[in-house]
Amino acid sequence: MDSSPHRVSDVMTRAVVAVGREAPFKDVVERMEQWQVSALPVLEGDGRVIGVVSEADLLPKEEFRDSDPDRFTQLHRMSDLAKAGAVSAEELMSTPAVTVHADATLAEAARIMAMRHVKRLPVVNAEGVLEGVVSRGDLLQVFLRPDNHLADEIRRDIVDVLFPAPVEPVHIMVTEGVATLTGRVTDAARIPLAVRLVRGVEGVVGVDCRLTAADG
Numbered sequence: 001m002d003s004s005p006h007r008v009s010d011v012m013t014r015a016v017v018a019v020g021r022e023a024p025f026k027d028v029v030e031r032m033e034q035w036q037v038s039a040l041p042v043l044e045g046d047g048r049v050i051g052v053v054s055e056a057d058l059l060p061k062e063e064f065r066d067s068d069p070d071r072f073t074q075l076h077r078m079s080d081l082a083k084a085g086a087v088s089a090e091e092l093m094s095t096p097a098v099t100v101h102a103d104a105t106l107a108e109a110a111r112i113m114a115m116r117h118v119k120r121l122p123v124v125n126a127e128g129v130l131e132g133v134v135s136r137g138d139l140l141q142v143f144l145r146p147d148n149h150l151a152d153e154i155r156r157d158i159v160d161v162l163f164p165a166p167v168e169p170v171h172i173m174v175t176e177g178v179a180t181l182t183g184r185v186t187d188a189a190r191i192p193l194a195v196r197l198v199r200g201v202e203g204v205v206g207v208d209c210r211l212t213a214a215d216g
Helices: 025-035 055-063 071-076 078-084 106-116 136-144 147-162 190-199
Strands: 039-043 049-054 120-124 130-135 171-175 178-185 206-213
Touching: 025 039, 025 055, 039 130, 049 055, 049 120, 106 120, 106 136, 130 136, 147 171, 147 178, 147 190, 178 190, 190 206
Parallel strands: 178 206
Antiparallel strands: 039 049, 120 130, 171 178
């Protein structure tokens, strides 16, 4: 029976391309191009993540390649100017790395990405050792779950638990990720809870609750 992938470990990519701190600038670019990724973790010898090199870290070299920055630019973009002269991953990387743990929820990972404006997060263990990478695309995979799988989970984990003896059978229909619930139940107080729980099922896009409560 299919169930919600609630954790980063359920969707992350475990085969990860990374670089060491001494990796030359061109090697970083070549690896990004070869693997079609927008960022690479930078590792210590034991596999511990010490930083991340992104496309944004590489662009200053081109931006300032043949320019003579004015004093304002020198004062306000010191970090970018330093990266323009970088020749290794250690000089390019952003540190400390923005990472996430494998047991984090998908919502937590999405929140970190949004707040820190990153597209990919290295997944690390308690010692900071790389275990995988999770991307925006990985988090969106939950919306590809089949409608019938969503309906089965809603029935099994929510409806049958909250409404074991409905006045009328509760019908669940999921279309393009939108879950519609109809039927009559005995406990009106549980209807808002059911809506919140259904909305929390990974892959559900929206909820149309038409449940009613029996009189008395």
